[in-house]
Amino acid sequence: MRSIVLLTAAMAAIPALAADPADVPTRHALALYGDPALPAGFNHFPYVNPDAPTGGTLTRGASGSYDSTNPFIVQGTPAAGLTAIYDTLMVANPDEPFTMYGLLASGIRLDPERRWIEFDLDPEARFHDGEPVTAEDVVFSFDTLTEKAQPFYAAYYADVSDVRAVDEDTVHFDLAAGESRELPLILGQLPILPAHYWEGRDFERPTRDALLGSGPYRIAEIDPGRRIAYERVDDYWGRDLPVNRGRYNIDRLVFDYYRDQTVALEAFKAGNLDMRVESSARNWATAYDFPAANNGFVKRLEVPNGQPAGMQAYVMNLRRDKFQDVRVREALNLAFDFDWLNQNLFYGAYQRTHSYFENSEMAADGLPSDAERSLLEPYRDELPDEVFDRPLPIEQPQDMRARLRKALDLLHDAGYENTDDGTLVNAETGRPLTLEVLLYDTQFERVVQPLLRNLSRLGVKGDIRIVDVNQYLNRLRDFDFDMVVGGFPQSANPGNEQREFWGSEYADAPQSRNLIGLADPAIDALVDDLIAADSREALDTAAQALDRVLRWGFYVIPQWHMDSTRIAVWDKFGWKEPFPEYNLDLDAWWVDPERGAEIEARQRNR
Template sequence: MRASVLLMAALAASPALASEPVPTRHALALYGEPALPADFAHFPHADPDAPSGGSLVRGATGSFDSTNPFIIQGTPASGLTAIYDTLMVGNPDEPFTMYGLLAEGIRLGPDRQWIEFDLHPEARFHDGHPVDADDVVFSFETLTGKGQPFYGAYYADVTEVRALDEDTVRFELADSESRELPLILGQMPVLPAHYWEDHDFERPTRDALLGSGPYRIAQVDPGRRIVYERVADYWGRDLPVNRGRHNIERLVFDYYRDQTVALEAFKAGNLDLRIETSARNWATAYDFPAADAGFVERLEVPDGQPAGMQAYVMNLRRAKFQDVRVREALNLAFDFDWLNQHLFYGAYERTHSYFENSPMAADGLPGEAELALLEPHRDALPARVFDEPLPVDHPQDMRERLRKALGLLREAGYRHREDGTLVDAETGEPLRLEVLLFDTQFERVVQPLLRNLARLGIQGDIRIVDVNQYLNRLRTFDFDVVVGSFPQSANPGNEQREFWGSEYADAPQSRNLIGLESPVIDDLVDDLIAADSREALDTAAQALDRVLRWGFYVIPQWHLDKTRIAIWDKFGWREPFPEYNLDLDAWWIEPERAAEIEARQRNR
């Protein structure tokens, strides 16, 4: 049945295909060819002889009340992706190449306007039910129709999905020329249609949901702990993309009020692994008896991805942030050098670009190729986009910076009252802002910015709330300023719509935290998505980056080109680490070392 259906589909797609059938592939690369051949045995960084067993206990911050990570409602638990398989899976040692997982074979139309996936005949959900094409269709329609806004943005250029037979699903793609769309369709988690017939997908739940992945939910203690156990009869265990991975028997996420408490739990041996985000902690907090005795190891794993943008995000839905001069003035009040010297132990580099640490970052004046994208929008853009080089030339001396900031604020219509408060000259309203946080650890980082704002007469406050309240306020965009991040891969694409796209400015729980509604930016995002070469992608990203940076929508913070990991020394892994992404799924527990550490903990 499959052969005849595929032949008819190929003939319908293009008459030329009758003489040139579309080949079935094992993998797709965004540019060029996959690095690994069809008969590869395992990913190079995975060890097929790794031992299995043991537990990995990690910390999570705050709380959770749902095991459904795909919907707007509820706060999902950590680690839930482990229970779901996707059509394809990425090789973390390549910039963007996807290899078959649930999909045994992949056919991509020569014009990239359709893609077909042949499902693996052995693919099963944890209840033994086969994974079939109807499950894929259900998953796509459910995620894009009822899931978080992310899915609608990510898969916006899919015009139709249908099951050709039990084992084959076909996606029709719009004329957007998005090179990445066929690959990111492979990232879609496949949900069991038969399970959700009797469950409400849009309501939060604490049930152990059904998946087809290497782990299942074993224990749910709402707000405190979630435990995953390795599936003994996991259908995909011996696939090349899985061989030597998913070695650890139990994955545990314990929840703590904040990072300070979680750090103490790690030092006490209650957590096995900690990804450290604090430069101060990395420099000072790991001098304790177990570490001195050699039971704790610290790693700095290079990160080959662009640094992306971590920043103070200003909410344009608030009238006070709609004047670019106000936003630039707030940027001028941020003193990174002081923070890096006094709080960060010199560990960080200042972030300037939304594609920092990559060729996609704009620099200097726009070149000829970049101008070709910007010129159609000249009338809608400030002249400095074309005439002034990046990075922005702001004074280094803080007094000079604040003097320039005050000048911008006066141009924007603000004046000082007799008591020194900066107010709108027309309404008399003070200029004040609130920074919303959920982690007390960041409070000391925000305070220096607020002190500088106070020197300008701006009233600034910090509001610390619990994680659930924080997420609810983010969902409804109820904030002045938050610490947000816009992570980037080496191959940005459809996700940029949700970051900056006008249609997501008011979509609850979208990642357009800024509230951008700009036809120019919308067009530049389309240019990036449609890029048909590495050079074109870099140019489109540079144009988008340049326009975003001259808008001063955020106050860029800092970045580090590595991941800091502290572990109790019971893990094994194969080196070198993958170039582009850390893959903890390829780690394992060393039984003898784990037993030694457990004995030490018992005898303390």
């Protein structure tokens, strides 16, 4: 029996309460709230050009190195772009908040009580070797990913109580009652693996093979640590589906690896890379003044972000005793001077992040509403009084000297004292308070240094440790760090992934995204409230309550965000505007034949 199947007495009663699949209408799409924007029989997504030309190459840079072509497992460092070789049961429309349309699934039946979901597979669906995609492949994929892959999958699909093949083209999932409104939709995100290919192979070991999928691209070239290339599948089974028409136009996708982002930038300027998503405000302001850009061969785009900004932050590892005291964590927050960074290093490009759901209605503000209080009240004894009694945003002194004085008071209250030479030590053990920030990108060193300088004024000894990407990922998966720069991305409809971010059961699971090491029953319960929300209003309230508790815990030092994505691109690509509202879809871009030939000729003749 599958380890994920936990049939309690309550679950065993579900089939008697659920509707018969024969009585449930078959749909082409599912929306989290309301109805899909596009009707059955739609021709293509509105933001694509259905007549886009095909051909050409898109070469992008990737950081560090890779040693595996299996993106799903704990071991190894996977190559960039591997999702392009896999189809999923359904696919999202980036122009809607959260609506999934059939891809491998030609039809969907959802029980009105959301106790089960069935997918009819398209009988034309094929893997790249010509073998049909069957319901058994779906069952194999679910079992394999939830039992043998990264902890994310077990967390994401934790409320699936059973999965079975009804027949060759129909797969049925039983769902735990009332646990997750989004679960039927995120089951549509399940990547489907070929069971026949993996027979006799060890799924859990890294591999450098050109793995088999059913998606629009296949692996064409593997040069471990240096390059991976994908080629468009000419006879891709799904190329004429409405969700694919006008997409996947570029013949060849290439990822070249660079260990240093400065070198990668120079490679872009030389024309060795076609596109660069720029993460550095300094580079965006100063590094694109070069002949090709000045002569109109390079474009710079700022594409609006339609999703919440999420949380990018210095993440403290609660598995280290030094971070157990909330007063220490708050003091470290006070030493961070965003205004100085933004003015002196970032050219005023960013806004300070406060919320885990920044730039959305889900961000907590002021005092808790009555609806929030109803969720928080059962845990009053476990939560700090500030959650109930003090408003957000958390007010801090603007003057840095005043902030550091407050920080030092907090550290002294937490049992630290300064020695004659100013070093901050534990009053009982005499051990100094030290802090190491683990990085893999030298670009971030200049951003960390101001924080460490402020901490040194308190007597805290801070260091930066820069390691290569593989070592960084190994230390991350083993939680071997004091502090890292981490991210907790959010969608407009957060759900099951929150368990892996904050849930107790993932605090010690290798390679989980619970980087903080949170293991708090009150937070677990608030996550459950968010996942079970049955309306937009209830979801916003649950997210606000969770956000409020996380922020009063001072588990991270929030950094910054901006409301757009910066892209520099050689001007050989075409796209349709306006861009989709909620997510950028590079798969809808194409290479303009004339412009592409002109730029390639220029690069050859340099």
